[in-house]
Amino acid sequence: MARNTQRWKHRKRSLRRPQTLGTAPGTLVVDPQSSAMVIRAIGYGPDGLDERILASADDARALLERWPVTWINVDGLGHAEALQQFGKVFGLHPLALEDTVNTHQRAKADDFGDVLFVTSRMVQGPPLLSEQLSLFVGANFVLSFQEDLSGDCLDPIRERIRLGRGRVRTSGPDYLLYEILDAVIDGFFPVVERFGEELDELDSGLTTRQITTRPGQIHRVRSDLLYLRRIVWPHRDMLQMLLRSSHTRVSPETMPYLADCYDHVIQLIDILEVYRETCSDLRDFYYSQLSNRTNDIMRTLTVLSTVFLPMTFVAGVYGMNFEYMPELRWRWGYPFSLVVMGGVGIAFLAFVWRKGWLERWDKPPGGPRDHDHSTTGD
Template sequence: MISIVYFPKIGAPQLNLPFSALRSALADREGLVWVALEEPDEEEITRVMVNQFHFHPLAVEDCQSDGYQTPKLDDYGEYLFLVVQSVTSGGLLEGDTTRELNIFLGDHYLVSSSLRKVTAVEKLRKRLERDERIYQNGSDFLCHALLDQVVDEFIPHIDQLEEEIDFLEEAVLSNPDPQTLQRILRLKRYSMNLRRVISPQREVINRLCRDDFPMIDPHSQMYFRDVYDHLVRIFDMLDGIRDMTTSALEVYLNATSLRLNEVMKALTIVSTIFLPLSFVAGVYGMNFHYMPELGWRWGYPLVWLVFVLIAIGMLGYFRKRRWF
């Protein structure tokens, strides 16, 4: 689907510009054009990126790739090509952690493309209807608003991770079952995937706020720097979550080992108590004819009394040594 928004220098914004009017809108160097391709097919990508904007074939190829791409920034002279990753709405419950968003930034236009739906694009489109600053300050500020929306969507997922790790820290102490281990490993894998995305994405934003690009106004660089600061804070929070997840995993392993030791201790005590009892029973179970105790009237009750005294004596000894 192709969505075109046109902000002329003079006049009302056109939030649903037809594709046939795109060429004339781009001819207005004083205006601003945003072309958003959401879940496009090859024909739509060719119509916009190749026939209309004449983007570099390598950049177009990246937009058509459905595999994971590391966030990057390529300078093609007349425009910048950015690859960023936006977090999915399902978060921890989703199989895929992020979705790719490709951005072309020119001096008076912005082209965004994603093979799967990215919620940040739709949210920014709604913001345009009530916040004029986004499009009145040029394409670089519009690009900043889109990147800022992408980064802001990481925050709820970080909060979700922190709530999950708080729950798991209590669970590993109260009930360290296999389901708890699976949740710990899933949380660790998800946080590592986010960290793998945030690290290169942070460097992309760092270049936007430090390098000298003709399509980025120096006044707008401070806004990109604010996005960079958010990414740094998110990266630090992910580092903390990773450490807490590792600690929770160690606590789980120690707790399960402790429970196993308690079980082994109980079984050892039972086995140790029955060892002398088995010895006494084995002695009087021998089939010798001349055993004086076999003819005693109170021999059988006496053996049971010996059994009970041995068991009580050994339990008292174990308790005195604090073995249980």
């Protein structure tokens, strides 16, 4: 429970503005809760690769001069001086660095001349955890910034680079950009599928004889799905911008791959819309079942009250303290009154039973009467 609460707080923290209002554009105000910075670099080409941990941005110069493509991944955004050093080495725009530090950004693509700036969001869960991923694409490098060291979905790309699988080692930085965006978007599908399984469990809890689903559970899933929808929708606009723009950092050969990535985003949006409507239907179904159960209880209590009403009348008649009553001094008066009350109650119960007023609203069809009726046709 403590771990889930920590993740929930992290998700809320990732959507707030850490900078002070009124600061100058391009000012880097880091979040004091950010993790320590760890820099991992992979320089690669068709003939090999070089993977290492860097101490600072200046250590990347050797990789940039030697390899056709260099991928530098930075985990942690807690050092403003180190981020400014990256801006000097790679020629990054101050506004792009400011958006990198302010991790409330929606997915987007900005053209800063020689460098293409792209932001995306990675997710894990449930419980839902979101993290901003900032990407800078230059002539021979891809620079990625992540919020912390909680892990990412990019390990398959690193493994393909190490083993030389696919076309990543023979392609430029724009193809690496596609690989990263594709991995991020594909990471949404397992999260969305787990929410689908949870919706199936909630639906099963509503259709059982005893309602085990609570409205708070449905509201929590619906809230998470709305949050996912809020994250996924900007990815569609970001990919549309990449497909429509003529940025020199994205080659025509990479465009079909980005279009396939765009199709995956559309699939995610369709699934999220269906699940969101399912949550609304489950909530309406829950209250409908709750109302039906309340009606069953009130009907049963009403029938019982009506059954005892004539008994109360008989008991009231014989309970009056008049001196002259026909059965007052009769030897069998007391048993007679009990028999009258019991007979009236049994007769009324039989009448109610034949009318079907005591049957449950959710009783499964195909009872004994239906079976007998179906077998008497011959």
